[in-house]
Amino acid sequence: MSKLQKKALFCLAGVLSFSCALAIAAALGIQLWIKGTVLCKTGALLVNATGEELQKFIGEIQYGLFYGQRVKFCGLGGRPTTFSFFPDLLNVIPASMHVSVIIFTTALVAFALIGTGFFMFNAFGNPYETLHGPVGLYLWCFISCSCGSLVLILFSSEVKMHNLSEKIANYKEGGFLFKTQTEYFGKSFWIVLVCTLTHFLNIFLIRLAGYEFPFSKSKDMDSPGAIDFMY
Template sequence: MPAQQKKVLFCVAGVLSFACALSIAAAIGTQLWLRGRILCKTGALLVNATGQELEKFIGEIQYGLFYGERVRQCGLGGRPFRFSFFPDLFKVIPASIHVSVILFSLALLVFALIETGFFMYNAFGKPYETLHGPLGLYLWSFISFSCGCLIMILFSSEVKIHHLSEKIANYKEGSFIFKTHSEQFANSFWIILVCSLLHILNILLIRLAGFEFPFSKSKDSETANGAVDLMY
């Protein structure tokens, strides 16, 4: 492939990586990771609420990695209030998983910026082999994709397996018990998914630029070395 086309592909990949970095930074700071509805089970049982009456006992909740907002509904109107994970809910939530999600999100942001720099360096500079050349581009793209997958897996397990929404809703609730009525992942979670897919697209752009995948390249070199050994 001509050098000019390679520069264009690397520039496109660099722009995509930088867009991912900006999107990840925005996602980390928002509370739009999950939206759900919380049922006040105790209040609904007291009045035996069914049908439309049950709506009076269903509140809303949304949160991100650091803070969130909840509307408490127990039949007497909504009572909104905000909460933060640190330090308020630190002892209630699965702290190790939640901190891991934050750390991997920050790592994904850093690796996306590194990936941007290496793509631009390969487009306009004179890259070395190993980590500065195509091998480095494959490496940083794969690491970024892996971080994105880990973020989604850990956050999903925190929400679904450890019932994060219920633990938040029942925090400091003495006489009322709240249960998750429905929940769905919000914009920031899907931003992480899209960014992970864009890193896969970057890997395909590197291959389209004419650079072999690292493992296939190593096999070719081993075959060539073996042929040389046979010749001599």
Template sequence: MPAQQRKLIFCTAGVLSFACALGTAAAIGTQLWVRGTILCTTGALLVNATGPELHKFIGEIQYGLFSGQRVRQCGLGGRPLQFSFFPDLLRTIPASIHVSVILFCTVLIIFALVGSGFFMFNAFGRPYETLHGPMGLYLWSFIACSCGCLIMILFSSEVKIHHLSEKIANFKEGSFIFKTHSEQFANSFWTILVCSLVHFLNALLIRLAGFDFPFSKPKDSGTISGTVDLMY
């Protein structure tokens, strides 16, 4: 592949990787990871609410990794309440999973920035053959993609398996019991999915630039050695 096309591919991958770092950082700071509605079952049972009357007992909830908001509906109008995970909910939620999600988000940002820098270095500099070169780009892209997948798996298990929304809704509630009525992942969660796909795409761009995947068996070692000598 001509050098100019290779530079263009590496620059494109570097920009995409940098955009992923910014997108992940923005996602961490928002409350748009989960949106849902919560039903005040105690109030609904007291008045035997059905049909349209049931909507008077359905509140809303949305939250991110650090804070959120819920609207408490128990038949007398909505009452918005703000909450934060640290330190209020640490004893209520699965703290180890939640902290792991935040940790992997931080790792994703770091390696997305590292990958972006090395993509630009490969485009305009003279990289070494190992971690600074294409093999390193495969490594940074793989780590970033893996972190994105782990974030989605861990957060999904926290929300769905450990019933995170119900635990938040029933925090410090003595008289009323709330159940999840509906629940869906919001924009920030899907941003992490997009970032994972972008890092996977970056690995394909490296292959498109003419560099074999790691651990693949070269067909002609002499030709590849000559190419490496010309590139580096």
């Protein structure tokens, strides 16, 4: 593959990595991670609501990693309220898992930016050390993929296994019991998934540029002359 083609591939990978960093940074701060509906079970049982009447007791909830909003219906109209995870809900939610999600999401932004710099350096610079060359590109892409995967796994576990939406809906509701009706992941969650897959794609762009995976290098490639210059 010619030098121009390699530069084009690295530029493409760098643009994709930078786009991922911007998208995840935006997704980190908005409340579009989870959307769902909650049933005011206590109110529905008091009037024995069924069918269409039951709709008067179904509210909405949506939240992100820092704050969210819920609209409760208990037969007397909607009651919109906002909430914040810090410090209000720390005693209710699995705090360590939630903080881990935020940390890994932030790390994903940072590593995506680092990867962008390395891709552009390999496209227009002169990579003179192993970590400045293909091995470094593989490393940062792998770390980004790992951070993205951890975010998806931890957040999914927090929501599904720890009934996060239900705990939020019942926060400071001593007289009413709320039950989750529907629950689905919002745009921010899918942005993280797409960006994780994009970093995985970048690994194959590096391979397409003609550089072997680090674990498949032959011993001959370990000589100093082979890794001093990529081009």
